[in-house]
Amino acid sequence: MNELLYNLAVMIDDTQWSTLLHESYYMYNWVESTHVLTLMVSIGILFLIDLRMLGYAFPDVPASKIAARLNTPMLIGFVVMFITGILLFYAVPVRTTQSVWFRIKMVLLVACAVNAFLFHKRMNESVASWDNEPRAPKRIRTGAMLSLVFWSVVVMCGRFIAYDWFDCDRDPNALISFVAGCVDGQTRY
Amino acid sequence: MLTSVYEQNKRTLITSAVLLLAIAFAYSDLRLTIYGALMPMFEWFETTPFGYVGKTWGAAFATVQAVHLVGLGVLGGAVIAADGRLLGLLLSDVPAKTVVDRSHRVFVWALIALLATGIFMACGVAMKIYYLPVYWYKMLALGAGMLFHFYIRKPLLAHDIDTLNPVVVKLVAIASILVWFMVAATGRWIGFSG
Numbered sequence: 001m002n003e004l005l006y007n008l009a010v011m012i013d014d015t016q017w018s019t020l021l022h023e024s025y026y027m028y029n030w031v032e033s034t035h036v037l038t039l040m041v042s043i044g045i046l047f048l049i050d051l052r053m054l055g056y057a058f059p060d061v062p063a064s065k066i067a068a069r070l071n072t073p074m075l076i077g078f079v080v081m082f083i084t085g086i087l088l089f090y091a092v093p094v095r096t097t098q099s100v101w102f103r104i105k106m107v108l109l110v111a112c113a114v115n116a117f118l119f120h121k122r123m124n125e126s127v128a129s130w131d132n133e134p135r136a137p138k139r140i141r142t143g144a145m146l147s148l149v150f151w152s153v154v155v156m157c158g159r160f161i162a163y164d165w166f167d168c169d170r171d172p173n174a175l176i177s178f179v180a181g182c183v184d185g186q187t188r189y
Numbered sequence: 190m191l192t193s194v195y196e197q198n199k200r201t202l203i204t205s206a207v208l209l210l211a212i213a214f215a216y217s218d219l220r221l222t223i224y225g226a227l228m229p230m231f232e233w234f235e236t237t238p239f240g241y242v243g244k245t246w247g248a249a250f251a252t253v254q255a256v257h258l259v260g261l262g263v264l265g266g267a268v269i270a271a272d273g274r275l276l277g278l279l280l281s282d283v284p285a286k287t288v289v290d291r292s293h294r295v296f297v298w299a300l301i302a303l304l305a306t307g308i309f310m311a312c313g314v315a316m317k318i319y320y321l322p323v324y325w326y327k328m329l330a331l332g333a334g335m336l337f338h339f340y341i342r343k344p345l346l347a348h349d350i351d352t353l354n355p356v357v358v359k360l361v362a363i364a365s366i367l368v369w370f371m372v373a374a375t376g377r378w379i380g381f382s383g
Contacts, residue, residue: 033377039258040265040373047259048266048295058291061283069280073269155262156255163251 002181009093010188021091028091035084042077043151045070053144055135062131067123094188098180100166105157112150119143204341227319234315243313250313257306261373264299267292268369275350275362285350293343300335321382327375334368 012018051057052066089096096102122139130137166172168182169189214220234240243250271292273279280288318324342361
């Protein structure tokens with residue numbers, strides 16, 4: 001599996017556009033800046049919704065209204081974030097594929113998606129009974145808290161990708177090598 | 190007569206004076222004198238416990254960077270929600286006053302987190318940022334943003350928003366979004382420089 005991912009990453013790395021994007025100082029930095037700045041739209045709004053459920057923000061505004069009205073700008077933010085994220089991966093595919101932090105981030109993104117699905121399902125089922133309460137019921141609050149924690153760690157992992165502490169070319173220990181998916185005899189990093 | 194004109198336009202006049210002074214300062218030799226005089230302070234930053242930890246413990250620095258980013262996200266969310274409402278784009282069925290006031294509380298906490306983590310990070314790379322023009326642009330944008338938010342935007346929106354000129358309200362919202370995105374963008378660019 002790791003060898004397959006590595007070969008796939010090398011294949012992407014060999015494409016001209018990947019090299020061009022990686023080596024373009026302004027283009028790469030603009031893409032990365034957009035990825036980071038979109039935090040303010042996507043995760044910022046998501047956290048407002050989560051904080052509402054926990055009773056720390058907009059306690060006197062109906063929860064369903066906050067969630068529904070802020071959903072669209074939040075999703076626009078996430079779409080831009082995913083597009084720029086894919087571009088960043090495309091620009092540095094091999095190192096990113098073998099980054100421990102990138103792998104943790106991907107797992108957490110799946111967890112975030114599952115949590116968001118369950119959160120919305122539970123909310124839609126019960127919101128009529130607590131819509132005007134300053135704090136949501138415990139089940140909803142748990143989902144909101146998980147969302148805050150997961151996304152905070154996603155941001156953290158995203159930030160850590162930039163650091164080379166556990167890169168495959170730094171001869172990591174067996175555990176890190178396993179998690180990062182380092183391939184014996186690999187020539188590209 | 191003059192006193193009443195001053196009283197009526199106190200905030201506008203003081204803000205204009207600050208802007209004029211800032212422009213005069215930018216083109217005067219005083220700027221270079223003060224810039225030189227600030228160097229010992231930045232050297233001292235690196236010798237503080239924050240500076241020591243930031244320089245020697247990469248994981249701590251990176252973690253604080255991540256918290257700074259989360260704070261930035263929350264601040265951005267508060268700005269987008271409040272200014273989006275003022276522009277009539279978001280939460281238009283919730284009173285503007287409610288959205289602005291509730292967002293402000295989140296904004297203040299996020300700003301405190303950003304300043305605290307920002308000071309820690311600055312201590313760790315004090316001499317690097319001292320020589321970076323983009324760092325000073327960020328400080329300028331941050332100062333302008335805080336002045337704008339607390340000295341212009343907040344007092345203005347403390348009035349009944351429905352009685353304010355809608356064009357002024359929209360311009361305030363656009364200026365607020367721009368200034369905070371400018372702070373974030375210049376902050377990001379520090380990472381690409383030096």
